[in-house]
Amino acid sequence: MDNTTSDILMLSIGGMGILLALTLLGEFLQMRRGPADPSPVLETYMTRVKSWWGMTILIALALLSGRLGVVILFLFASFAALREFLTLTAKARADHYSLALAFFAVLPLQYFFIWCGWDGLYTVFIPVYAFLLLPIVSALRGNANRYLIRVAETQWGLMITVFCISHVPALLNIEIAGYDDRAVLLIAFLVIVVQLGDLLEYFFGRRIGKTQIAPGLSPKTWEGMACGVVCAMGIGGLLAWITPFGLVGAMAMAAVASVVGMLGTLVFAAIKRDRGVKDWSHLIPGQGGFVDQLDSVFFAAPIFYHLTRFFWRV
Amino acid sequence: MKIIRRFAAKIVGQAIRLFASFITALRADWQGIEPVPRQRVYFANHTSNGDMPMIWSVLPPALRRTVRPVAAADYWLKNPIRAFVGPEVFNCVLVDRRPEVKDKPMDKIIAALDEGSSLIIFPEGNRNMTDEPLLPFKAGLYNMGLARPDVDLVPTWIANLNHIMPKGEVIPLPLICTVTFGAPIHVEEGESKDAFLSRAADALSSLRPQEREAN
Numbered sequence: 001m002d003n004t005t006s007d008i009l010m011l012s013i014g015g016m017g018i019l020l021a022l023t024l025l026g027e028f029l030q031m032r033r034g035p036a037d038p039s040p041v042l043e044t045y046m047t048r049v050k051s052w053w054g055m056t057i058l059i060a061l062a063l064l065s066g067r068l069g070v071v072i073l074f075l076f077a078s079f080a081a082l083r084e085f086l087t088l089t090a091k092a093r094a095d096h097y098s099l100a101l102a103f104f105a106v107l108p109l110q111y112f113f114i115w116c117g118w119d120g121l122y123t124v125f126i127p128v129y130a131f132l133l134l135p136i137v138s139a140l141r142g143n144a145n146r147y148l149i150r151v152a153e154t155q156w157g158l159m160i161t162v163f164c165i166s167h168v169p170a171l172l173n174i175e176i177a178g179y180d181d182r183a184v185l186l187i188a189f190l191v192i193v194v195q196l197g198d199l200l201e202y203f204f205g206r207r208i209g210k211t212q213i214a215p216g217l218s219p220k221t222w223e224g225m226a227c228g229v230v231c232a233m234g235i236g237g238l239l240a241w242i243t244p245f246g247l248v249g250a251m252a253m254a255a256v257a258s259v260v261g262m263l264g265t266l267v268f269a270a271i272k273r274d275r276g277v278k279d280w281s282h283l284i285p286g287q288g289g290f291v292d293q294l295d296s297v298f299f300a301a302p303i304f305y306h307l308t309r310f311f312w313r314v
Numbered sequence: 315m316k317i318i319r320r321f322a323a324k325i326v327g328q329a330i331r332l333f334a335s336f337i338t339a340l341r342a343d344w345q346g347i348e349p350v351p352r353q354r355v356y357f358a359n360h361t362s363n364g365d366m367p368m369i370w371s372v373l374p375p376a377l378r379r380t381v382r383p384v385a386a387a388d389y390w391l392k393n394p395i396r397a398f399v400g401p402e403v404f405n406c407v408l409v410d411r412r413p414e415v416k417d418k419p420m421d422k423i424i425a426a427l428d429e430g431s432s433l434i435i436f437p438e439g440n441r442n443m444t445d446e447p448l449l450p451f452k453a454g455l456y457n458m459g460l461a462r463p464d465v466d467l468v469p470t471w472i473a474n475l476n477h478i479m480p481k482g483e484v485i486p487l488p489l490i491c492t493v494t495f496g497a498p499i500h501v502e503e504g505e506s507k508d509a510f511l512s513r514a515a516d517a518l519s520s521l522r523p524q525e526r527e528a529n
Contacts, residue, residue: 079488083339087490093480100485281490283339 004182005064007242011188012060019056022049047286055293059191063184067172068115070187074169075111080290081161082107084280089153094141098134102154106130107162114166117173126163131155160298161291167301174305175314176244185242186308189250190257192239193232194300197258198265201228218269225262232258244312253307257300264299268292323402330403331371334364338478338491342372345521346497347468349374353432354466354498356381357455359448359518360436361476364486368472369434370404372493382407382426383434384419407433420457427462434470437514441481447519451511459501459510466498467514471521494521 026046033039062073082103091099106126113122135151171186205224213220236254240247268291272278279288287293334340342349358369366383373381387408390400400406407426409419426433435458437451459467471494479486499517501510 080339083488083490086487087474091477096480096483096485096487099487103488104485281339282341 002181004184007182007185008060008063008188011185011192011242012056012064015056015060015192016053019049019053023053044286051284051286059188063188066184070169070172070184071111071115074165075108077290077294078107078111078162078165079103080283081165081280081294082157084283084289084291085157085161086154088275088277088280089157090146090149091154092143092145092150094143095138095150095154097141098137098151099154101137102130102134102158106134106158110162110166111169114170114173119170119173122166122170126158130158134158164298164302165294167305168297170305171308174309174312176308176312177314179244179312182242182244189236189239189243189254190300190304191297193236193254194257194261194296196235197228197232197254198261198296200231201225201262204228204231214266214269217273218266220262220266220269225259228262229255229258249311253304256307257304258296260303261296261300265295267299268295319398319402323398326399327403330367334367334371334491337486337488338368338474340368340372341490341492343492343494345494347466347495349377349495351376351380352466353427353430353464354468355427355433355435355455355458356468356470356495357435357437357514357518358470358472359442360438360440361442361472362479362481363441364475364479365436365472366404366434368475368491369470369493377432380430381405381432381434384409384423384426384436386411388412407431420454420461423454423458424461427458427465433458437511442476443481447522448515451515453507453511455514456501456507456510459499463500467500468498469496469514469518469521470494471496471518471523473523492523494523496521 023046026042026049029042030046033042058073062069086099086102110122110125113125134154138147138151138154168187168190171190172183174183174186176183201220201224203224204227205219205221208227209219209221209224211222212218213222213225233251233255237247237251239254240250243250243253245253272280280291281289283289284293356369358365366385370378370381370383383404383406385400385404385406385408387410390396390406390408401408407422409422410417411419423433423435435454437455438449439452440449442449455467458465473492473494474489475491477487478489478491496517499514505513
């Protein structure tokens with residue numbers, strides 16, 4: 001077993017240890033209340049912990065299986081997220097072909113380019129080629145009603161749910177001196193830092209949060225966010241050994257990823273408010289949809305990718 | 315031979331169900347009604363050929379086994395593949411819509427109800443191609459409710475199929491589809507046909523998820 005594999009195993013075991021503790025805590029609280037007195041908060045907590053188990057196991061297996069596994073995992077995550085996003089956007093009969101192309105051509109091609117490692121292509125494919133092609137396909141069917149809204153919303157969905165998330169597996173393509181096959185660990189770092197930062201931001205926001213960042217949009221507070229970012233920095237520091245960044249670098253990268261991720265969540269709160277929905281779908285029990293789960297990763301991934309590339313590439 | 319056909323029908327049915335779930339993340343929403351095995355007529359809005367397979371797929375297995383969609387014979391007997399899928403996979407009650415035919419659709423429907431089957435029907439009669447949420451209902455639903463008053467008439471709203479698989483398109487779009495089942499209705503004592511049909515249409519359109527103002 002090589003170093004990378006044993007590090008992934010160690011991280012997975014650590015993650016599962018935390019989840020086991022959270023599961024036992026929930027079971028204990030449930031036992032103390034007794035079956036006669038169910039609590040909805042506790043029920044939600046338990047379904048969420050179950051969903052986390054599923055996600056942790058899936059991500060660990062993908063990382064262990066290597067490049068192809070990671071690309072396929074994120075391809076399906078993109079598919080689910082794009083489906084949720086385009087369910088809520090404006091569309092007409094005239095967009096049938098362009099939407100079918102988005103799902104069945106643009107999305108798989110983007111991940112194919114990532115799998116091949118063609119960074120000159122996957123960084124421009126959606127912002128340039130899909131951006132120009134899909135509106136043409138829609139226009140050819142000759143329906144001008146709300147045309148700009150339709151094509152703009154479709155492109156936005158592709159950028160967010162395909163282009164942005166695909167930058168997570170794209171981390172495998174950055175060549176870093178002395179880091180070689182350990183790039184899968186960068187994915188673990190990004191996902192752990194952003195997701196835990198989010199969770200702690202939520203926890204502290206409920207405990208000590210006072211000043212809302214964007215009232216009327218989301219209950220997020222400056223206090224919660226500050227605590228979340230500090231925690232993410234701490235976690236980033238603890239995980240510095242799996243990165244090529246060094247201690248200070250790892251803390252800085254964790255802070256940036258987590259700040260951008262939290263602000264991304266705010267953007268998605270605005271979209272949900274606009275569309276009058278609470279969750280994007282019901283696919284992940286206790287959490288809502290894939291977009292609800294990934295909204296912070298959407299924003300953090302491309303920034304994290306380009307900072308890593310800029311500062312640490314050979 | 316018969317056993318092989320039945321086995322093949324089961325496999326094809328499962329494949330259709332898995333495909334529908336994979337493409338649309340199909341989900342049932344039971345509002346004011348439980349998914350229990352009672353005799354029911356599910357009446358639904360109709361915008362796409364995918365409507366019937368969606369309701370069929372979303373029902374729990376125990377309910378799916380006893381449900382029979384009412385469908386047009388001219389469509390399902392057009393070629394050998396459809397003639398296998400319609401009657402054998404979905405176990406359709408095939409009715410002939412041509413007025414000159416002797417064999418009346420309502421007789422076949424009542425016969426299926428008397429065998430204990432639940433039914434899926436589309437009371438608009440045809441696929442709705444307009445911007446209106448529903449077309450006016452045909453009398454069939456009223457006649458069923460009058461003839462067999464014990465059967466629950468369940469409004470069933472299928473969301474988004476007009477985008478997923480519009481008439482004339484071949485490739486389905488992967489968008490989320492939710493099928494909402496509402497509280498059952500019955501024909502009341504002395505209720506006129508028109509009053510009942512408009513009450514049924516209201517019960518169905520009240521299940522429609524709120525759509526954003528189009529502008």
